[in-house]
Amino acid sequence: MKHQIFNDQTKALFRMVYDEATLDRNFYGRDHKEKLLTIAWNRGADQNITIDKDVFIFPANTIHCLMVSETFQLEQPQNIVAWQFSREFYCIVDHDKEVSCVGFIFFGPPKKMFIQLAENDRRQVETILQMCQDEFENRDRIQGDMMQVLLKQLIIIVTRLAKQQYINKDSLPTDKFDIIRKYNILVETHYKNQHQVKFYAEQLFKSPKTLSNLFALYNHKSPLLIIQDRLLMEAKRLLYYTDKTAKEIGYDLGFEDAAHFSRFFKSRSGQSPTEFKKINFTRS
Structure with missing residues (x-):
């Protein structure tokens, strides 16, 4: 399935993709006009993800964040849930005090982070997925606002888990x-x-x-x-x-x-x- 919200006036775009046979991005070709950040969740078994020609293992039950300019292909796209959004929909720089993700899971160093979900974390992400699915059924004027709230919750969860798994708080407060x-x-x-x-x-x-x-x-x-x-x-x-x-x-x-x-x-x-x-x- 592919759902999206697009505002013709502001050009704000939010897209959610899941259970699709095709999910990729070609920034220097077909997708150059869409400046989208991507949060990808692998709900299936380990699979390969190719990012700018380099192949990485995308472990089962992990989340990986992809930048606007990254071209990527997935070995088993049907097992991926992807949330994609433009700066106009939710600017992570302007809202950094809320989510604290800039310069880390997005716009961070080249190291690829595959963020593991424990059972409780998975339930939280599944809840957000379900709520997004429900919201896409409600075509009203506050739909975009509700999606921003859910996206912010997702980013906060992913950022918190990434810090726990990749940052030593004792040596780096x-x-x-x-x-x-x-x-x-x-x-x-x-x-x-x-x-x-x-x-x-x-x-x-x-x-x-x-x-x-x-x-x-x-x-x-x-x-x-x-x-x-x-x-x-x-x-x-x-x-x-x-x-x-x-x-x-x-x-x-x-x-x-x-x-x-x-x-x-x-x-x-x-x-x-x-x-x-x-x-x-x-x-x-």
Whole structure:
């Protein structure tokens, strides 16, 4: 089934998909106009999920959050429940004080988080699913408001579980973790033009060393690697899905010239942009 609410005036879109034989997203093609975040719940057995050409195990009874620009395919889409929503429907940045998910389950580091549901958690998510199904039967003027409430509850549950499973609160209390989240948001916003940690440290009124110490507590990746990983991810996407040259991609990502971009790409991926595109074009 596929249900959705769309407001012609505000362009707000909320969609729920379940028990469907097809569920995928092609951001650089068919779906480019739909800027949707996705919360996907695997209700079946373990299956593969392909995200930007990389294959991951999507474990049974887990939830995974997908970004607007991620292209994905699922091995068994009929076992997936997906909630998809646009910024106009519910802006997680504007409502971060309510849900505290930005810079973590969304707009966070490249690490893929598959969030496990215990029996009680599963019942909560099933209740939200059932309530969403019921609300889609009620075509009234407050339907969108009710869906926003249910979506917010879902995001809060997923964020809380992700923190329990991926964050050590003893070594990284909330105030310190919020700095990391803010850093991730800033990187997502400025990575194409700002490649050095100093810029982000200044925005957060912290020293680069302080940020390095915090990230060591979190995931052992340096703040600089977070920036470089985001640049590499976007470079790969543009090489995968567009006809842009390495020179054009380097320019889009803020590199001074094509040679500088090529050196960066090869140092981080082990291949030149040309080699990478040729190998992946052959595979596809």
